[in-house]
Each structure stands twice: as structure tokens, then as C-alpha cells.
Amino acid sequence: MARYTGxxxxxxxxxxxxxxxxxxxxxxxxxxxxxxxxxxGQHGLGRRAKFSEFGVQLREKQKVKRIYGLLExxxxxxxxxxNRQKGVTGENLLKMLESRLDNVVxxxxxxxxxxxxxxxxxxxxxxxxxxxxxxxxYILSPGDVISIKDKSKKLDTIHNSLRRTKDNVYSxxxxxxxxxSGTFMQIPERDEIPVNANEQLIxxxxxx
Numbered sequence: 001m002a003r004y005t006g007x008x009x010x011x012x013x014x015x016x017x018x019x020x021x022x023x024x025x026x027x028x029x030x031x032x033x034x035x036x037x038x039x040x041g042q043h044g045l046g047r048r049a050k051f052s053e054f055g056v057q058l059r060e061k062q063k064v065k066r067i068y069g070l071l072e073x074x075x076x077x078x079x080x081x082x083n084r085q086k087g088v089t090g091e092n093l094l095k096m097l098e099s100r101l102d103n104v105v106x107x108x109x110x111x112x113x114x115x116x117x118x119x120x121x122x123x124x125x126x127x128x129x130x131x132x133x134x135x136x137x138y139i140l141s142p143g144d145v146i147s148i149k150d151k152s153k154k155l156d157t158i159h160n161s162l163r164r165t166k167d168n169v170y171s172x173x174x175x176x177x178x179x180x181s182g183t184f185m186q187i188p189e190r191d192e193i194p195v196n197a198n199e200q201l202i203x204x205x206x207x208x
């Protein structure tokens with residue numbers, strides 16, 4: 001499957017806020033947002049763009065898409081599914097994205113970024129209800145137990161990430177650091193999703 005392979009920090013600079021794509025680097029003084037808080041590129045420093053209504057909507061969509069590490073086709077597919085569900089389309093979209101396996105692995109603290117969580121899943125280090133699942137886009141259901149495979153429990157990347165993670169930060173997941181496992185308790189409500197985004201702008205963009 002296609003994926004973005006360019007510099008992650010340029011994406012944060014383009015959106016002018018931290019998208020937390022590089023793990024621990026995002027929390028350090030080395031984060032480019034701290035030293036280069038302007039758009040990337042030759043004219044980034046001098047550019048003072050004024051966005052149209054469409055431009056504002058587009059930037060919001062690009063931001064959310066980049067936070068979750070998706071390309072346009074996959075992101076639009078999620079929107080179409082969210083639009084067919086009952087309830088508020090924008091909230092349905094974020095709830096679905098938060099229910100992805102790679103995102104929950106990241107939220108549990110088994111990885112320092114969604115990108116590295118994706119790698120853990122693809123490399124078959126993650127179990128769901130005792131079975132290996134190597135599909136990052138796998139949508140979890142309430143009650144699913146996510147755990148690290150026994151042979152993978154000594155991976156330094158997992159333990160380094162867990163040392164920086166507080167216990168049970170999110171009410172909709174529970175983590176057991178001792179057993180390297182966690183439970184997806186329920187689909188989170190919008191106010192439980194720590195993503196700084198105006199999802200209604202995305203709905204307006206796709207509704208044109």
C-alpha cells in the first residue's frame with residue numbers, strides 16, 4: 001500500500017503545529033516547530049498566505065489525514081463510511097480513525113508514534129484477542145484485547161516508549177504494562193479524542 005515516505009517534520013511545519021509524527025523528537029528542543037515555525041520550502045519564511053474558505057477546509061483535511069498517516073484515497077473512504085453511519089459525520093470519522101489498530105497501539109504507549117505503531121503491526125508483533133493481526137487499518141471493537149507477542153516483549157522500542165507513557169491516560173482504553181497488553185473498552189466520544197481539529201470543515205469540503 002502506498003504511503004508517505006518524505007520528511008515528517010515538514011508536514012508539521014506545513015500545518016504550523018505539532019502533529020506528533022516523530023515520537024520523542026516532538027517533545028524535545030530538536031523539534032523543528034520550535035526553531036522553524038514557518039512553512040517549508042524556499043519561500044516559506046516570507047510567505048504570508050491568506051486562505052480562502054476552500055483553503056481553510058483543505059488545510060484541516062490535510063492536517064487530520066497526516067496525523068493518522070493516511071493518503072487521500074483511504075481517508076476519503078473513511079469519510080464515505082462515516083457519512084453513511086447515523087450521527088454526526090465528522091465525529092463518526094474521528095471515532096473510526098481512533099479505532100484503528102495502529103492508532104490504539106500508539107495510544108496504549110507501545111510505540112512513540114503512529115508510524116512506528118504501524119511498523120509493529122505490519123511486522124506481526126501485535127495480537128488482537130490472542131491472534132496475530134498485521135493490518136494497521138483493522139478496526140477494533142469494544143472489548144478487544146491488544147497485546148504484544150511473547151517473542152516481541154523484549155523489544156527496546158516498546159519499553160522505551162512505555163517509560164514515557166502514563167497509566168490509563170484515556171478513559172476508553174486500559175493498559176497493563178506488566179503484561180504488555182491493553183483493552184479497547186469502548187469507541188471514544190469526540191471530547192475524549194485529543195485531536196486539535198475542526199472536523200466539520202472536512203465535512204463541508206467533501207460536501208461541495
